[in-house]
């Protein structure tokens with residue numbers, strides 16, 4: 001069973017991702033609480049996200 005995960009750009013904690021994660025998936029780092037966005041699937045890559053910009057979507 002392969003679990004997708006990507007490294008937090010802030011604290012380098014490995015952040016678990018849903019197996020059906022898509023580009024743009026939003027996750028919170030369990031290590032530092034940073035709001036992150038999945039910017040690449042293969043390989044999984046996270047970048048900082050500002051969710052407040054999308055809250056009224």
Ligand SMILES: [Zn+2]
Nearest residue numbers: 008011029032
């Ligand atoms: Zn982090």
